[in-house]
Amino acid sequence: MKPCEKLKNKPGLTVSMIQNKKIVLGIGMIAVFLFAVFSISSYYKEKNSLTCPVFGWSVSIFDLIPVLVSLGVVVGAATYYTMSFKVEAKEKSLKKNIDIIFKFLAREERKVVEKLLENKGRMLQSDITRLEGMNKLRSHRTIKKLAEKGIVEVEGYGKTNNVRLVKEIKEGLM
Numbered sequence: 001m002k003p004c005e006k007l008k009n010k011p012g013l014t015v016s017m018i019q020n021k022k023i024v025l026g027i028g029m030i031a032v033f034l035f036a037v038f039s040i041s042s043y044y045k046e047k048n049s050l051t052c053p054v055f056g057w058s059v060s061i062f063d064l065i066p067v068l069v070s071l072g073v074v075v076g077a078a079t080y081y082t083m084s085f086k087v088e089a090k091e092k093s094l095k096k097n098i099d100i101i102f103k104f105l106a107r108e109e110r111k112v113v114e115k116l117l118e119n120k121g122r123m124l125q126s127d128i129t130r131l132e133g134m135n136k137l138r139s140h141r142t143i144k145k146l147a148e149k150g151i152v153e154v155e156g157y158g159k160t161n162n163v164r165l166v167k168e169i170k171e172g173l174m
Contacts, residue, residue, distance in 0.1 A: 108134070116165050
């Protein structure tokens with residue numbers, strides 16, 4: 001059972017509360033790391049060594065660099081681990097929404113959107129006309145329907161049109 005699932009089974013905790021706690025935990029880990037680095041640097045003397053005020057140990061600053069780098073990597077990995085659940089959940093939700101959007105599109109509309117995705121979200125209408133099963137009238141009507149649904153934007157470009165995915169949809173699909 002994942003740690004996230006253990007928390008979900010507790011009464012009174014919502015998913016957003018769990019995610020907020022993870023964000024606070026990640027920020028706390030970064031703050032503790034920065035506090036440790038600045039505390040150590042405050043003990044740094046001009047002689048390139050640190051002296052522990054309690055035990056009187058003396059450590060060369062050059063010996064301490066690998067320890068601080070390792071500690072930084074561990075803190076970064078722990079922060080990434082705690083934050084990755086939120087990103088992963090958002091990606092799954094986005095893919096699910098995209099699948100739902102595609103179910104509501106007609107076959108020609110799906111074909112045009114898929115071709116736009118292959119071409120970085122931008123194509124000339126004349127190129128869309130050359131797709132298999134399309135002609136000038138069918139491509140015009142399909143693009144008009146997609147524009148009415150708010151999926152594409154159409155701009156005049158000489159004797160043809162420049163068709164591009166709307167910014168929000170392009171970011172979500174690409």
